[in-house]
Amino acid sequence: MFRKVLIANRGEIAVRVMRTLREMDIAAVAVFSDADRTSLHVRMADEAEWIGPSPSAESYLRIDRILEAASRHGAEAIHPGYGFLSENADFAAACESAGIVFIGPPAESIRRMGSKIAARQMAIAAGAPVVPGAHEALRSPAEARAFARQFGYPVLLKAVAGGGGKGMRRVDADTQVDSAFRDAASEAERSFKNPELYVEKLIERPRHIEIQLLGDRYGHMVHFGERECSIQRRHQKVMEECPSPLVAARPGMREAMGEAAIRVALSAGYYNAGTVEFLVDAHGDFYFLEMNTRLQVEHPITELVTGHDLVRLQLEVAAGEKLRLRQEDIAWRGSAIECRVYAEDPYNNFFPSPGKITRLTRPLGPGVRLDGCVYDGWIVPIDYDPLLAKLAVWNGTRESAIARMVRALREYDVGGIHTNITFFRQILEDEEFRAGRLHTGFVDQFLERRKPFAPPPDLESIAALVAAFHSAQSATHPHSSPAPRSRWLDIGRHEALR
Amino acid sequence: MNQIVAVEPGVYSVLMDGRSYEARIEQSNGCVVVFIDGHRFEIEIRDPRRWSRQTGRQGAEGRLNVTAPMPGKIVRLLVAQGDAVAAGQGLLVMEAMKMQNEMKAPKAGRVVSITAHEGATVAAGDVLAAIE
Numbered sequence: 001m002f003r004k005v006l007i008a009n010r011g012e013i014a015v016r017v018m019r020t021l022r023e024m025d026i027a028a029v030a031v032f033s034d035a036d037r038t039s040l041h042v043r044m045a046d047e048a049e050w051i052g053p054s055p056s057a058e059s060y061l062r063i064d065r066i067l068e069a070a071s072r073h074g075a076e077a078i079h080p081g082y083g084f085l086s087e088n089a090d091f092a093a094a095c096e097s098a099g100i101v102f103i104g105p106p107a108e109s110i111r112r113m114g115s116k117i118a119a120r121q122m123a124i125a126a127g128a129p130v131v132p133g134a135h136e137a138l139r140s141p142a143e144a145r146a147f148a149r150q151f152g153y154p155v156l157l158k159a160v161a162g163g164g165g166k167g168m169r170r171v172d173a174d175t176q177v178d179s180a181f182r183d184a185a186s187e188a189e190r191s192f193k194n195p196e197l198y199v200e201k202l203i204e205r206p207r208h209i210e211i212q213l214l215g216d217r218y219g220h221m222v223h224f225g226e227r228e229c230s231i232q233r234r235h236q237k238v239m240e241e242c243p244s245p246l247v248a249a250r251p252g253m254r255e256a257m258g259e260a261a262i263r264v265a266l267s268a269g270y271y272n273a274g275t276v277e278f279l280v281d282a283h284g285d286f287y288f289l290e291m292n293t294r295l296q297v298e299h300p301i302t303e304l305v306t307g308h309d310l311v312r313l314q315l316e317v318a319a320g321e322k323l324r325l326r327q328e329d330i331a332w333r334g335s336a337i338e339c340r341v342y343a344e345d346p347y348n349n350f351f352p353s354p355g356k357i358t359r360l361t362r363p364l365g366p367g368v369r370l371d372g373c374v375y376d377g378w379i380v381p382i383d384y385d386p387l388l389a390k391l392a393v394w395n396g397t398r399e400s401a402i403a404r405m406v407r408a409l410r411e412y413d414v415g416g417i418h419t420n421i422t423f424f425r426q427i428l429e430d431e432e433f434r435a436g437r438l439h440t441g442f443v444d445q446f447l448e449r450r451k452p453f454a455p456p457p458d459l460e461s462i463a464a465l466v467a468a469f470h471s472a473q474s475a476t477h478p479h480s481s482p483a484p485r486s487r488w489l490d491i492g493r494h495e496a497l498r
Numbered sequence: 499m500n501q502i503v504a505v506e507p508g509v510y511s512v513l514m515d516g517r518s519y520e521a522r523i524e525q526s527n528g529c530v531v532v533f534i535d536g537h538r539f540e541i542e543i544r545d546p547r548r549w550s551r552q553t554g555r556q557g558a559e560g561r562l563n564v565t566a567p568m569p570g571k572i573v574r575l576l577v578a579q580g581d582a583v584a585a586g587q588g589l590l591v592m593e594a595m596k597m598q599n600e601m602k603a604p605k606a607g608r609v610v611s612i613t614a615h616e617g618a619t620v621a622a623g624d625v626l627a628a629i630e
Contacts, residue, residue: 234597352595354568359508359522382569386595410535415524422536455537459519463532466510466521467541469502471530
């Protein structure tokens with residue numbers, strides 16, 4: 001096993017990786033930018049090195065500086081976390097040629113999975129279902145009709161050269177094909193100077209469900225089941241759960257998805273941890289979307305339900321050990337939910353809210369796990385993703401896990417900045433959410449139907465009372481609130497007076 | 499017995515009619531903000547014993563400035579000087595922390611000045627536009 005590992009990341013994931021390194025008695029080397037000198041990952045590390053100014057392009061994305069730091073500190077391996085360089089094939093290759101182990105898949109697998117088209121072709125070759133579609137230009141509306149008759153309406157006409165919804169039309173019946181084809185083609189011509197269209201089956205109200213994989217360098221791979229990640233805002237996951245309420249209700253679905261995911265990953269020569277993302281329709285049919293070739297943000301819920309430390313397993317297989325786990329060793333117990341706590345204002349269009357943390361009370365107690373990078377007095381930097389912490393809970397059933405999450409969120413207090421903590425409380429109270437009727441458009445619809453986060457009637461008068469009391473107190477004891485005096489200062493003054 | 503006890507700096511434990519509450523205080527320009535169970539209350543304290551300069555909160559009357567809530571970059575202007583705008587209408591798009599956000603008109607009126615320009619870097623509190 002390694003004796004020293006560098007973490008090429010920051011924030012909560014750097015702290016998360018460091019915790020497992022500690023437990024394995026491996027020294028942790030942190031890297032940091034100007035903005036992060038006082039960040040928790042630097043404070044917690046055994047060794048740390050400055051790698052550049054705050055913008056990530058000048059620090060956390062600088063392959064040369066990270067490799068220099070690794071060799072100067074004698075790190076034998078690099079954990080990339082997620083984001084930054086974690087899915088950069090050149091970085092993985094550069095590590096290997098510098099004689100440093102990249103804790104992740106081989107560079108070639110990252111490269112192959114990095115292209116959506118190549119990944120889709122690999123999935124087809126491996127026999128995994130993909131969203132039915134002909135990714136080549138249609139010659140006529142008749143071809144679109146023939147496709148729709150084979151796979152069923154609704155279908156989507158999309159511009160071959162397209163993106164951003166331009167040149168895209170939904171079609172629900174044979175009679176609409178001609179006009180939709182004409183409109184989409186002329187819009188595509190105007191937007192991209194290319195009128196070519198292709199057709200794809202439209203998955204309505206899709207769920208986003210992913211499968212966690214882990215494999216060793218010798219071709220042995222297991223899956224750790226699914227995570228439901230349909231609660232998204234701005235196409236970014238904010239809340240995840242394991243098991244998926246849909247998968248849990250369908251015998252055999254987890255196994256089918258797991259096997260399909262393993263087939264795709266192995267066909268790309270994959271090893272270490274990775275996640276295969278699927279779109280799932282209302283009937284439980286699943287379609288390969290893409291593969292994330294790294295540890296996922298939401299991995300803790302899988303750890304809570306399966307009892308395995310995925311970072312430890314990553315380190316073991318990266319060090320060349322055989323994966324001793326068999327598929328039948330992996331069992332799923334209870335239910336876990338994760339909320340991504342962001343410095344943002346959920347009542348002002350999720351506007352980022354960086355700044356100084358003036359108060360902090362963390363949730364504790366049974367079944368609560370908090371992966372964070374926040375401390376009282378820390379200033380949330382403006383340069384990076386404003387993720388403060390991932391709050392995860394475990395309990396025996398989905399219902400009791402929801403109750404536990406509400407309880408934990410009520411204990412959680414972050415002062416000085418806005419957070420989305422109360423937004424999660426509202427989602428967890430939502431009937432559609434409780435019924436498990438999830439899809440990727442859930443948050444948008446929820447925002448339209450949500451009621452204001454209204455306080456019980458007695459609270460306002462209590463608040464007024466406390467405000468008056470506080471104000472009167474600070475008027476009579478104006479110096480009672482500043483930071484506590486240092487005992488050293490007192491002793492110093494005392495000594496000076498002797 | 500009803501009680502208010504300071505338990506930590508800025509944190510009060512309230513016992514009222516047999517119920518227990520925890521209240522947390524934040525000072526915010528001129529008023530006291532109290533948090534109880536995730537709910538936020540802005541309380542204005544008027545204490546005649548204290549000399550206080552009434553800043554005169556900007557209401558719906560007169561000129562209202564739109565300021566940058568945090569440091570960032572102006573991506574796009576959505577209105578021009580002289581435009582009539584509705585309350586809540588987007589004025590400009592600002593990028594901060596890798597996210598783009600629309601700054602909205604705080605009230606209906608006319609854009610009397612727009613000091614921001616596309617591509618400009620702004621600091622928190624900078625005046626971007628004014629509505630009258």
